[in-house]
Amino acid sequence: MAFRTDSRKHMTEVDGRIADLLLEWYDVHHRELPWRTPPADLKRGIRPDPYRVWLSEIMLQQTTVEAVKPYFRAFLEKWPTVQSLASAEAEDVMKAWAGLGYYSRARNLKACAETVACLPGGLFPDSEDGLRDLPGIGPYTAAAIASIAFNQPAAVVDGNVERVVTRLFSIATPLPQAKVEIRAHVERMLAAARPGDFAQAMMDLGATICTPRRPRCMLCPLRGDCSAVVSGDPEFYPVKPAKAERPQRRGAAFVAVRGDGAVLLRKRPGKGLLGGMTEVPTTDWTSRVDGATGPDSAPFAANWARAGTITHVFTHFALDLDVFRADVTIDKAPDGHFWSLPADLAGEALPSVMKKVIEAAIPGATKRGR
DSSP states (O other), rough: OHHHHHHHHHHHHHHHHHHHHHHHHHHHHHHOOOOOOOOOHHHTOOOOOOOHHHHHHHHTSSSSSHHHHHHHHHHHHHOSSSHHHSOOOOOOOHHHTTTTOOOOHHHHHHHHHHHHHTSSSOOOOOOOHHHHTTTTTTTHHHHHHHHHHHHOOOOOHHHHHHHHHHHHTTTTTTTTTTTTHHEEEHHHHTTTTTTTHHHHHHHHHHHHTSSSSSGGGGGGGTTTGHHHHTOOGGGGGGGOOOOOOOOEEEEEEEEEOTTTSSSEHHHHHHOSTTTTEEEEBOOOOOOSSSOSSGGGGGSSSSEEEEEEEEEEEEOOOOOEEEEEEEEEEOOOOOOEEEEOOOHHHTTTTHHHHHHHHHHSTTGGGGGGOO
């Protein structure tokens, strides 16, 4: 029994030391991010804006920090508060989101803003449970907002944290089975006085030092407590199962160009893949079945000329689309379609796959007006 007590005491001491070392490092080396309140400002009593924290966390899901920065700034310029976002037109939000992927998140973003705007004072809940009741906020996002925005002792575990923790403690259990063990370690290490800074410090360490390839262990403040450094093989962690092969789907897309350069577009159904986004006419491909690939499947008769093939990789499948272009004299758009002028095209809610399609047929078209 004495051995077990001594072992727990040692683990507590190690956990406390890790938190202290990490926060000392973070105070000096934290990243400057447009949504972040730095440690010096926190010490002066400046509190994070929950709206900014929430917006950044939704945008950062499976998207890089550098890719998010311009989108975040653009959203804040258009909608500086959750109330202004709640009042925005859904189509405008989708257009501003185009390029960030996972368009269901944009719909949930709008729904969440509308929900928060109707809460007492138009304020975000300050607890994990309250945050999880909001549209589009899952366990990780709720923990991140509670920790960073409200300094609640929530265990925040993203991919960066998983990597740091599995290396620190040589956790060889493959993901996702290892998540429970990782979370338990994070909960023990939590810095009670500064949980928000601790969460961001773990993320920063994983993003800048404890990277997936060639981690810079000599610069790591935790190297003295890292068992993966001792073993000499930190890149072994985290252990991941073999990736399933993505199915390959095919289809065709049709870019009709009017005499004034306008492109024929239509809006996808509100639910499902790329729901609510804008596209050129395509055949009926899905993640499970191929669509037709020839010019005979075009939405109307025209002199369709092949403009190449584009490839786009979604999370669960890859897609090849044969692209056809036709210069047409049709002035009135077919039912369910509309014409977008060259000056307006770059601002349409076009997902990345559709931008590739249009670029194949009209190089530079989706970049004009930016």
